[in-house]
Amino acid sequence: MDYKYLGRTGLKVSELCMGSMNFGWTAPRENAAPVFDAFVAAGGNFIDTADVYSRWAPGNPGGVAEELIGQWLKTQRRDQIILATKVRGPMGDGPNDQGLSRKHILDACDASLRRLQTDYIDLYQTHYWDEHTPLEETLRALDDLVQAGKVRYLGCSNLPAWHLMESLWVSEKHNLARYDSVQPHYNLVHRAEFEREHQAVCLKYGLGVIPYSPIAGGLLSGKYRHGYVPQQGTRGWNLRHAFTEQNFALIDKLEEIGKTRSQSVLQMALAWVMHQPAITSPIIGANTVEQWQEITGAIGLKLTEDELKQLNEASKWEE
Numbered sequence: 001m002d003y004k005y006l007g008r009t010g011l012k013v014s015e016l017c018m019g020s021m022n023f024g025w026t027a028p029r030e031n032a033a034p035v036f037d038a039f040v041a042a043g044g045n046f047i048d049t050a051d052v053y054s055r056w057a058p059g060n061p062g063g064v065a066e067e068l069i070g071q072w073l074k075t076q077r078r079d080q081i082i083l084a085t086k087v088r089g090p091m092g093d094g095p096n097d098q099g100l101s102r103k104h105i106l107d108a109c110d111a112s113l114r115r116l117q118t119d120y121i122d123l124y125q126t127h128y129w130d131e132h133t134p135l136e137e138t139l140r141a142l143d144d145l146v147q148a149g150k151v152r153y154l155g156c157s158n159l160p161a162w163h164l165m166e167s168l169w170v171s172e173k174h175n176l177a178r179y180d181s182v183q184p185h186y187n188l189v190h191r192a193e194f195e196r197e198h199q200a201v202c203l204k205y206g207l208g209v210i211p212y213s214p215i216a217g218g219l220l221s222g223k224y225r226h227g228y229v230p231q232q233g234t235r236g237w238n239l240r241h242a243f244t245e246q247n248f249a250l251i252d253k254l255e256e257i258g259k260t261r262s263q264s265v266l267q268m269a270l271a272w273v274m275h276q277p278a279i280t281s282p283i284i285g286a287n288t289v290e291q292w293q294e295i296t297g298a299i300g301l302k303l304t305e306d307e308l309k310q311l312n313e314a315s316k317w318e319e
């Protein structure tokens with residue numbers, strides 16, 4: 001596993017980040033620790049979570065993924081793990097139980113620290129935009145957390161490009177800690193949102209990029225083919241809108257190129273993301289150690305110019 005600087009910072013993160021949204025949702029909670037162990041054994045040091053994971057799943061009140069990480073962290077050297085979490089989503093039904101207000105950010109950070117059983121978060125990210133809170137209020141609260149030592153770096157996710165630029169500007173104007181990473185939705189079947197404007201912003205301003213869903217939530221794992229009928233309650237069920245001729249043609253192309261070099265559909269799709277400009281560390285999801293083992297086949301995989309061209313062509317988007 002290689003390590004990369006997170007944007008312009010001096011922080012080194014593994015070239016793959018391990019996600020955690022699945023544990024307590026589509027993967028049993030007890031699978032989390034063995035997957036994290038296998039990830040660390042392969043050289044991974046970077047783990048992503050969010051306070052809200054995965055509150056939408058039946059029987060999950062939110063905070064479960066952070067609690068699982070907190071329990072597992074006790075078996076690790078804390079200083080060797082780069083821990084990323086997020087704030088914004090609803091953690092209760094009260095009027096201040098969500099958002100990016102000063103109140104919610106400060107309360108939510110303390111709650112995350114308690115669940116994670118640690119006294120600092122390496123990368124604290126705003127999960128998505130809060131259009132009702134002034135940007136300066138949000139960025140000042142985040143800066144205070146950095147000054148207090150509770151948080152080491154700041155990142156954001158799911159921001160429109162203009163809002164990202166405005167955030168960088170407000171931080172600079174008021175001499176506040178700024179966002180040093182962006183967590184976009186980016187993969188072979190979801191390219192336009194990142195490539196249209198964010199990619200250039202990240203390159204120009206030295207922002208680390210840690211894209212989520214690099215295999216499109218499993219769509220590009222190779223297991224979904226023409227005629228596949230997903231079961232309700234699975235990730236496949238959520239993906240059924242993406243079972244299109246165009247996406248199946250892309251999967252066929254991934255398989256065709258992969259076969260020439262004994263790589264799976266998943267490995268080719270993940271390697272494509274890892275090759276794209278500005279990318280620091282895709283956040284992958286693995287429900288089991290076996291799934292993680294297949295994912296490791298993308299590490300160090302070098303695609304040729306011709307392979308990248310073919311995959312770009314098979315996944316191209318219209319202006």
Ligand SMILES: NC(=O)c1ccc[n+]([C@@H]2O[C@H](COP(=O)([O-])OP(=O)(O)OC[C@H]3O[C@@H](n4cnc5c(N)ncnc54)[C@H](OP(=O)(O)O)[C@@H]3O)[C@@H](O)[C@H]2O)c1
Pocket residue numbers: 018019020021022026048049127157158183211212213214215216217218219221223234235236266283284285286287290291292294295
């Ligand atoms: N910022 C945000 O708004 C946001 C949004 C989404 C995710 N995230 C972060 O990104 C992480 C990853 O997201 P994601 O889960 O959508 O990523 P993904 O890597 O695109 O999809 C992961 C899913 O693919 C399937 N899979 C993985 N390896 C496989 C294998 N070898 N064979 C067959 N299937 C395999 C598994 O689902 P099944 O086995 O159930 O099919 C697994 O849960 C999350 O955990 C979270 O930390 C952030």
